[in-house]
Amino acid sequence: RSSTEMNLFGRARQQAGPAPAETIIRLRGTLDTLEKREAHITKKIEAQIAEARAKSARNDKRGALFCLKRKKMYEAEISKIQGSRMTLEQQIISLEGAAVNQQTFQAMQAGAQAMKGVHGQMDVDRVEDTVDDIQEEMGKAEEISNLLAQGIGTDLDDEDLLDELNELEAAELEEDFQAKLMAPGPVAAAPVAAPAPVAAPNIPAMPVAPTGPISAVQVSGDTDADELEALRQLEASMA
DSSP states (O other), X not given: OOSEEEOTXXXXXXXXXXXXXXXXXXXXXXXXXXXXXXXXXXXXXXXHHHHHHHHHXXXXXXXXXXXXXXXXXXXXXXXXXXXXXXXXXXXXXXXXHHHHHHHHHHHHHHHHHHHHHHHTTOOHHHHHHHHHHHHHHHHHHHXXXXXXXXXXXXXXXXXXXXXXXXXXXXXXXXXHHHHHHHSOOOOOOOOOOOOOOOOOOOOOOXXXXXXXXXXXXXXXXXXXXXXXXXXXXXXXHHO
């Protein structure tokens, strides 16, 4: 089937080709077939080498040369197969890259269409107007909040408030001073005076006791009789 058709003006119109994924699958199938054929021919080459050795051992030079010719033909076929395999490998890599690029392009195209759809509902002027409206409403809300926070009838003079604050501070200082005066302070210890030196008592000198016999004491005057008797007994006990 031809890949081109004629349009109304007699020009060839290019038909859409197969999907890259399908083509890659077909190429891989063909590549697998070539690999199998290469393995089969390689076995034939090994068989021709073994046969040529056997005929050469039997002195069949002509048969051995014929086997080597067939080996050369098989080797040439393998070279062609390897060239075809290389071409298919390159096509597969190129198609895979093209498929990835196609998916990337389709994703980018879908993103662009989505952005167009979003931007179709708004433009720069409408966005600026919306932002201005938001800022204006926020300003109004701020003014309303400030008015509500001020309250009614709460306008006070700062000087009156400062005077009242000074009075409170003075009263507090006065209370602290009175509390310190009323608080009992620590009692100071009275200084201890050093003891005054005690004077030795004025003791009269005692008479020396007699060592010899005491003579009778002569008492003159009016002496009581009892005292005289006691004195005599004392003198008798000391004799």
